[in-house]
Amino acid sequence: MNARTMIAVGLVAALGAGCQKPQSAPPPQEVRAVQVTALPAKADDAAWAQAPVFAGDLKPQDMVEPRKFTPGARQVQVRALTDGKSIGFLLEWEDGTADTARAPGRFGDACAVQMPETASPDVPAPQMGEQGKRVAISFWSAALQEALSRKGDEVDALYPNAKIDHYPFTAAPLEQNPAAREAMEVMYSPAVAAGNIVAAPPTKPVQDLVAEGPGTLAAAAESPSNGSGQRTGKGWKVMLTRPLPKGIGLGSHGTVAFAVWDGSKEDAGSRKMWVPWTKVAVGWSAAASH
């Protein structure tokens, strides 16, 4: 290309640019966690509005058997805030049915946020991490939240017309001995006796989990995550907060992945819609985002 041609190309480009109308900024291709002094405590807190929306394209999990065949929500909208120590995510997705019970043949709605346990340029495999590269997961469940808000027995709640003849641990001689009664009830509830967190009465609607590859999901040693969800006109709006991964602070980048489960589509475990690893800018300036 000679000098005359270069000038002509430059003129055409300049004229073309001058003819275009001013456009709004393209949607971010990363999650931008805006710095705040304190993370909100609720999903409908106005503070979430200062964070830009990341639109994550959800796709069916089709890499690990059993796979998901019936697609659910196509997109999850994510906002993020951080106070420098913890990070909060607000997830919104469409789901026409509120599935808040888990029973034979019934599954609950849920969502999760996954981050590497430790920051590293060599990120773990996005599908639940990999051996030696652990991921930390904050898992919110509509069924857990429902159980928290409910008083009384689970069987009565699920099956209001059920009539139970007798439980061995409700025998009259045990009425005066609560400790013995409780011990006996645990005997008839093996998952509780085994210390399984899915069986224990929930204290919050979120579980902290870790994994080093598909099928390795386990309870984390500590449970710092919190969250809550609420129905919107079209689906769910769920807030999840958790500590920032080791090595991630204000001004740095991390990675995050998202997943949602639709109970009405019998989603559970690996049958889910998910967004693979996405960059997250921690401490994004609110001014810069608008």
Next chain:
Amino acid sequence: MARVKNWQLGREMSYWYPEARPQRQFAAVFDINKCIACQTCTLACKTTWTSGRGQEYMLWNNVESKPYGFYPLGWDVRLLELLGAQDWKDGRYEGRTLFESAAAGERVLGWRPEEIDYANPNVGEDDCAVGVAKGAHMTLPHMSWFFYLARMCNHCTYPACLASCPRGSIYKRPEDGIVLVDQGRCRGYQECVKGCPYKKVFFNPVTKTSEKCIACYPKQEQGLAPQCFVNCIGKIRMSGHLSRPDAVRADNPIDWLVHVKKVALPLFPQFGLEPNVYYIPPVNVPLPFLRQVFGPGVDAAVQAYRHAAEDPDLSGLLALLGSTELIVPRFQRRGETMVGLGENGLELVRVPTREQVHVREYANASRNVIQTNVP
């Protein structure tokens, strides 16, 4: 998938994991000709293991009338319809198993019952397969039929529940092949409920984990038979351990009934799980139906059972069923006595090969009455 040997099919098949047979395999023989559907086995299990919250609907053991009884509803016919017509040829299964029929992305061909499917555990009780026309009861043979099918977990050699679990929460004990759900690990995805063709894994809605028959392993570890065996009124059951076909011990009662005499058959062997509860088929039922349920060996098994009186070993072993709460690993017939032995050769139990029968005259001359004529 791995290639594994399934002797019940007479061929290799595909399975999610490589073949890893236990040191010995828990197995059972049920003589369902003797079952009266009293459900004592069902309640023995129920009161022992599933009295907790969330277990109300669970029957790890149940007895249903066939062909119209189901628990859960349609458990077998729904799957047979999904699987489609398949063929046996000369004792070899030419069709596809549940593992070989699984769609891409699935581990097993299966279906998951809804809550309502568990609502009528004794549906179809005593319903006959053929209508009883006026006067039909006066003719022989009776064309109407049904039979009682006592069911528990089959503790399969190739469990579909185990293959279905994406978390590896289900395992076979290497010492006895009993299949268990790790209650500390299960997260209640219900894949096992969908995968088990016999529908013997149940989701507990209170603990949010799946639960199933544990073959009363705490009893078995003490040499005792499970609760549903020792409480059986009809003495239709025997528990023990089954050897591979190439390592048969002819003095092992289960081996003899299954491998030597071939009078006890697996339930729906075509599913490909190599189930370890073996049924002596009911002799009153049309053979085409029995072939679908118990496989191609059913013709010979029915004939052998019909002639049991001419075979003192068979009649003796049938008498040994349910005769002791101990697991009987060996047997020896001594004339008209069948002796159950321990592994060390010590006698555990003895029974006559034929029950003694006394027929009382219906007319009691001394009292000048007609009396109920019972043995």
